Every structure is written in structure tokens, then in C-alpha cells.
Amino acid sequence: MNPEPKAKATTPSGARRAPSRTHPVSATLFRQVYDSPGSLPGATAWVTSDADVRKLEVLLALPEHTIGAPLWVSGDRRDCPSCGRQVSWLDIVASALQGIHDKALISKVILGDQRFVNVEIPDGIAGVVCFSCGGAIEGIRSFKCHNWAYAHGDIARLVLAAGGA
Numbered sequence: 544m545n546p547e548p549k550a551k552a553t554t555p556s557g558a559r560r561a562p563s564r565t566h567p568v569s570a571t572l573f574r575q576v577y578d579s580p581g582s583l584p585g586a587t588a589w590v591t592s593d594a595d596v597r598k599l600e601v602l603l604a605l606p607e608h609t610i611g612a613p614l615w616v617s618g619d620r621r622d623c624p625s626c627g628r629q630v631s632w633l634d635i636v637a638s639a640l641q642g643i644h645d646k647a648l649i650s651k652v653i654l655g656d657q658r659f660v661n662v663e664i665p666d667g668i669a670g671v672v673c674f675s676c677g678g679a680i681e682g683i684r685s686f687k688c689h690n691w692a693y694a695h696g697d698i699a700r701l702v703l704a705a706g707g708a
């Protein structure tokens with residue numbers, strides 16, 4: 544049902560980044576992380592607009608309306624400082640496709656059944672650029688969907704104690 548991606552990395556963090564930060568977890572543990580207030584740090588949290596979700600599907604070569612679950616973003620400001628575009632998963636994924644991750648891997652995270660938790664402390668997501676103007680986006684603290692979330696503090700320790708999968 545879920546063929547292994549061709550990529551060498553076995554986790555969405557990719558082999559060239561520290562893979563130990565990303566842990567496959569059980570649905571139960573994932574729910575705890577997802578529901579914790581700490582999962583969306585920063586001044587504000589918002590959901591990727593429908594228009595951006597449709598563009599994201601095009602970018603990932605997925606059929607329209609494949610992505611149904613809300614794609615959350617959080618941080619200290621919502622908009623691109625250069626052009627005012629509201630930042631979303633589209634900017635984050637388009638930036639990641641520049642080198643860190645491949646399309647199949649990202650699609651697997653968004654659409655697959657396996658839940659992943661990233662335990663790096665989300666002071667900021669590095670390397671995000673604006674989808675519209677290419678300007679640097681700083682201050683995005685985390686993002687989450689029904690399969691992917693960030694954890695830090697006590698919840699992260701819980702994930703680490705579970706030992707991944």
C-alpha cells in the first residue's frame with residue numbers, strides 16, 4: 544500500500560540533515576504532540592489558504608483536492624516582509640524542494656499514514672523563501688498537518704523516550 548520512496552533517506556528530515564530529529568511515532572503519541580499548545584509556537588498560528596493548497600498540489604504533482612487536512616503554520620509574523628504575501632506550506636515546501644527533500648517524500652508525509660514528529664526546538668525554520676518574490680522569510684516557527692508536527696520540551700522528551708519506530 545505504501546511503497547518505500549526511492550530516496551535514500553528513511554525519514555523526511557533527509558540524510559543530509561540530522562535524521563535523528565525526525566521520529567516516526569504512533570498515532571496516539573502523535574495526537575498528544577499535535578494537540579499540545581507548544582506545537583505551534585510564536586505570536587500567531589494560521590492555516591494555509593485553499594488557494595495555496597491547490598498550488599501545493601500542482602507543485603507536488605498531486606491530483607486536485609488530494610490534500611484535505613488543514614496545513615498549519617505558526618510564527619511571529621504571517622506575511623512576507625518584502626511583498627506582503629501570507630506565508631504558508633506552499634512557501635515552506637517550495638523552499639524545501641530546492642534541495643533538502645524530494646517530491647515523493649513530501650507527498651508521503653502529507654498523504655501517508657505514518658505520523659512523524661520533529662523534535663528540534665522550533666526557534667525558526669531555516670531556508671524558507673517567499674513563493675511570490677523569493678525574499679527571505681524569517682520568523683516561521685513551526686508547521687504541522689495530520690501527519691507531521693514539531694515537539695519541544697516535555698513532549699519532545701516523551702517522543703525521544705518512545706524511541707521512534
Ligand SMILES: [Zn+2]
Nearest residue numbers: 623626673676
Ligand atoms: Zn514575498
